[in-house]
Amino acid sequence: MMNLYDLAKQLFDAQPFSRFLGAELTRADADGVTLSLPIVDHHKQQHGYVHGGVISYLADNALTFAGGLALEGDAVTSEFKLNYLKPAKGSRLEARAEAKGVGRRQAVCRCEIYAIEGAEATLCALAQGTIVALVK
Amino acid sequence: MMNLYDLAKQLFDAQPFSRFLGAELTRADADGVTLSLPIVDHHKQQHGYVHGGVISYLADNALTFAGGLALEGDAVTSEFKLNYLKPAKGSRLEARAEAKGVGRRQAVCRCEIYAIEGAEATLCALAQGTIVALVK
Amino acid sequence: MMNLYDLAKQLFDAQPFSRFLGAELTRADADGVTLSLPIVDHHKQQHGYVHGGVISYLADNALTFAGGLALEGDAVTSEFKLNYLKPAKGSRLEARAEAKGVGRRQAVCRCEIYAIEGAEATLCALAQGTIVALVK
Amino acid sequence: MMNLYDLAKQLFDAQPFSRFLGAELTRADADGVTLSLPIVDHHKQQHGYVHGGVISYLADNALTFAGGLALEGDAVTSEFKLNYLKPAKGSRLEARAEAKGVGRRQAVCRCEIYAIEGAEATLCALAQGTIVALVK
Numbered sequence: 344m345m346n347l348y349d350l351a352k353q354l355f356d357a358q359p360f361s362r363f364l365g366a367e368l369t370r371a372d373a374d375g376v377t378l379s380l381p382i383v384d385h386h387k388q389q390h391g392y393v394h395g396g397v398i399s400y401l402a403d404n405a406l407t408f409a410g411g412l413a414l415e416g417d418a419v420t421s422e423f424k425l426n427y428l429k430p431a432k433g434s435r436l437e438a439r440a441e442a443k444g445v446g447r448r449q450a451v452c453r454c455e456i457y458a459i460e461g462a463e464a465t466l467c468a469l470a471q472g473t474i475v476a477l478v479k
Numbered sequence: 480m481m482n483l484y485d486l487a488k489q490l491f492d493a494q495p496f497s498r499f500l501g502a503e504l505t506r507a508d509a510d511g512v513t514l515s516l517p518i519v520d521h522h523k524q525q526h527g528y529v530h531g532g533v534i535s536y537l538a539d540n541a542l543t544f545a546g547g548l549a550l551e552g553d554a555v556t557s558e559f560k561l562n563y564l565k566p567a568k569g570s571r572l573e574a575r576a577e578a579k580g581v582g583r584r585q586a587v588c589r590c591e592i593y594a595i596e597g598a599e600a601t602l603c604a605l606a607q608g609t610i611v612a613l614v615k
Numbered sequence: 616m617m618n619l620y621d622l623a624k625q626l627f628d629a630q631p632f633s634r635f636l637g638a639e640l641t642r643a644d645a646d647g648v649t650l651s652l653p654i655v656d657h658h659k660q661q662h663g664y665v666h667g668g669v670i671s672y673l674a675d676n677a678l679t680f681a682g683g684l685a686l687e688g689d690a691v692t693s694e695f696k697l698n699y700l701k702p703a704k705g706s707r708l709e710a711r712a713e714a715k716g717v718g719r720r721q722a723v724c725r726c727e728i729y730a731i732e733g734a735e736a737t738l739c740a741l742a743q744g745t746i747v748a749l750v751k
Numbered sequence: 752m753m754n755l756y757d758l759a760k761q762l763f764d765a766q767p768f769s770r771f772l773g774a775e776l777t778r779a780d781a782d783g784v785t786l787s788l789p790i791v792d793h794h795k796q797q798h799g800y801v802h803g804g805v806i807s808y809l810a811d812n813a814l815t816f817a818g819g820l821a822l823e824g825d826a827v828t829s830e831f832k833l834n835y836l837k838p839a840k841g842s843r844l845e846a847r848a849e850a851k852g853v854g855r856r857q858a859v860c861r862c863e864i865y866a867i868e869g870a871e872a873t874l875c876a877l878a879q880g881t882i883v884a885l886v887k
Contacts (some may be wrong), residue, residue, distance in 0.1 A: 360530035363521035385499040394496035395539045395556050400532025407531070420531050422723075422745055424560040424696055424832040424879060426859045428852035443877055444836030451694075451834045451877060453861075469851055469859055471832060471879045473694055473745070558859075558881055560696040560743060560832055562723045564716035579741055580700030587698045587741060587830075589725075605715055605723060607696060607743045609830055609881070632802035635793040657771040666768035667811045667828050672804025675833075679803070692803050696832040697811075 347415065348372065351408055354417065364400065368408065375441030375452075376408040382435055382458075393431040393458070402454050402470035405440035410450040410474020413442035421449070423472025431467040433460035442474075449475045483551065484508065487544055490553065500536065504544065511577030511588075512544045518571055518594075529567040529594070538590050538606035541576035546586040546610020549578035557585070559608025567603040569596035578610075585611045619687065620644065623680055626689065636672065640680065647713030647724075648680040654707055654730075665703040665730070674726050674742035677712035682722040682746020685714035693721070695744025703739040705732035714746075721747045755823065756780065759816055762825065772808065776816065783849030783860075784816040790843055790866075801839035801866070810862050810878035813848035818858040818882020821850035829857070831880025839875040841868035848878075857883045 348371040355361060355368040364386070370377035378401055380386075388394040403420050411418035440454035456468040484507040491497060491504040500522070506513035514537055516522075524530040539556050547554035576590035592604040620643040627633060627640040636658070642649035650673055652658075660666040675692050683690035712726035728740040756779040763769060763776040763786075772794070778785035786809055788794075796802040811828050819826035848862035864876040 354525055357525040358530060359521045359523045360532055364532075385495045387495045388497075389490055389493040394494060394536070395543070396496055396500075396532075396536025399535035399539050399559075399561075400530070403531045403535050420563065421721075422560070422562040422694060423535075424558070425535075426558040426852070426879060426881060427556065428854075428859055444834070444874060446836075449693075451836055453877070453879075466852060469861070469879060471834065471861075471877060473834060558830060562716070562743060562745060564718075564723055580698070580738060582700075585829075587700055589741070589743075602716060605725070605743060607698060607725075607741060609698060626797055629797040630802060631793045631795045632804055636804075657767045659767045660769075661762055661765040666766060666808070667815070668768055668772075668804075668808025671807035671811050671831075671833075672802070675803045675807050692835065694832070694834040695807075696830070697807075698830040699828065 347412055351376065351412060355408065361404065364397065366401065371408065371412055375439065376405055376412065378405045378438045380436045382433060393436065395427060398431060398436065398456055398468050399425055401436055401438040402456055402468060405438035405454045406452045406470060406472045407474055409440035409442050409452045413445045413450040414474065414476040417477045418474045419477060421473045421475045423470055425468055425470045427468050429465060429467045431458040433458040435459050437464065449473055483548055487512065487548060491544065497540065500533065502537065507544065507548055511575065512541055512548065514541045514574045516572045518569060529572060531563060534563065534567060534572065534592055534604050535561055537572055537574040538592055538604060541574035541590045542588045542606060542608045543610055545576035545578050545588045549581045549586040550610065550612040553613045554610045555613060557609045557611045559606050561604055561606045563604050565601060565603045567594040569594040571595050573600065585609055619684055623648065623684060627680065633676065636669065638673065643680065643684055647711065648677055648684065650677045650710045652708045654705060665708065667699060670699065670703060670708065670728055670740050671697055673708055673710040674728055674740060677710035677726045678724045678742060678744045679746055681712035681714050681724045685717045685722040686746065686748040689749045690746045691749060693745045693747045695742055697740055697742045699740050701737060701739045703730040705730040707731050709736065721745055755820055759784065759820060763816065769812065772805065774809065779816065779820055783847065784813055784820065786813045786846045788844045790841060801844065803835060806835065806839060806844065806864055806876050807833055809844055809846040810864055810876060813846035813862045814860045814878060814880045815882055817848035817850050817860045821853045821858040822882065822884040825885045826882045827885060829881040829883045831878050833876055833878045835876050837873060837875045839866040841866040843867050857881055
């Protein structure tokens with residue numbers, strides 16, 4: 344029987360856009376999920392930092408998977424909110440998300456996005472959103 | 480002298496991530512901006528619809544440029560919120576954003592994202608956020 | 616048979632907190648709702664402007680009623696986001712909300728909050744949120 | 752010399768709306784703030800639960816004071832987002848907020864709102880927002 348982590352990883356790897364960006368689901372457990380994205384030049388905006396849209400993709404997707412795990416099935420982000428704290432630069436981004444309030448059909452989740460350079464992780468964005476279970 | 484539209488277009492075209500996705504700034508005037516993105520397969524999620532992260536990129540960027548025009552200079556999105564209304568499919572996405580409240584240093588903007596198929600435009604997401612002028 | 620406006624007004628007037636603040640539902644029709652609140656001293660914060668919490672109450676409640684009308688039944692706000700544009704002062708506040716995306720069980724609504732002084736209405740806040748139908 | 756906690760308490764107690772509702776600032780330290788509000792009947796909506804507007808007031812204000820402490824001065828909430836998790840009932844509400852990202856002029860803060868009944872605290876709402884320092 345496939346466990347939830349394997350199911351999450353399988354769903355994640357079936358997302359063409361995640362593959363196009365190079366993102367990876369590196370953790371999925373009872374505490375939530377972690378997504379990781381190596382930063383390359385085509386992720387950037389005009390000032391050389393990671394484009395906000397890359398960060399919002401990562402936040403949206405980390406929230407979705409944290410919610411899906413909590414709801415124990417396929418799910419979509421219904422809405423979310425994102426605050427940018429610092430310009431993001433480094434070798435990769437990491438988004439860590441967890442469900443904070445879980446109902447029968449929806450989960451409210453939070454996410455922190457870090458920019459990683461060597462051993463240093465800089466918190467660069469915070470997100471919060473609602474994930475809704477897909478009706479089977 | 481370069482007008483604001485040309486400046487906006489120049490800044491937009493200097494964004495590696497926007498080029499990577501294939502987005503275009505198609506309108507920038509006193510009423511706001513329009514971004515357009517032809518939908519291709521690598522923009523999709525596992526169910527064949529446009530990935531939420533593509534929509535959040537488009538919302539974030541349309542808000543930024545609507546705010547930058549209103550603030551008359553380079554600007555960044557400080558925060559935004561996005562509600563997904565419908566799964567997005569069609570030949571392209573269009574994000575229309577305008578500034579609703581403009582101060583000296585920041586503008587609060589709203590954005591509607593449509594999925595376009597032929598003559599039909601379906602509203603598929605709504606966003607609202609704060610854009611902050613970069614101090615020169 | 617009671618029409619939707621009368622039902623909305625009845626539900627509104629059954630809210631002890633709305634009566635405590637002095638708010639009134641002054642419009643409810645196919646285009647949305649308007650709530651009105653005469654500004655009195657106990658609505659203020661330490662600088663003499665209307666407290667943000669009064670504005671957030673008005674936004675939350677206007678969103679709820681706009682969503683409930685669109686969903687044709689009793690409903691609650693699931694989440695919302697609020698941007699303050701200007702300090703609010705004047706003789707009364709007016710919140711105008713409308714549903715922008717309506718599904719079977721939820722409606723995404725937007726709201727503008729104005730401070731009214733004589734003939735002048737100043738836009739002082741913008742909100743956007745999700746309203747969910749109560750299952751009967 | 753007045754310490755930050757005393758300054759925060761003084762500002763809080765100078766808010767007519769907070770006194771009108773009966774709210775109290777019960778903690779203000781390096782980790783953030785706690786606001787407490789005894790629940791009385793006029794805080795409720797038509798179903799007997801605490802009105803969402805009371806919760807949004809508490810969230811807004813807790814965020815403001817957490818941000819103000821982090822920014823070391825008087826501050827206002829620029830924007831926030833609130834997710835309701837559960838209907839709130841009990842003897843009192845408690846909002847706990849902390850700054851997560853602090854810049855020179857603004858702080859991004861998070862808040863949890865609990866409904867307290869006896870020894871039990873139920874998480875009923877989550878908020879996130881931007882607090883901006885008032886220029887002196």
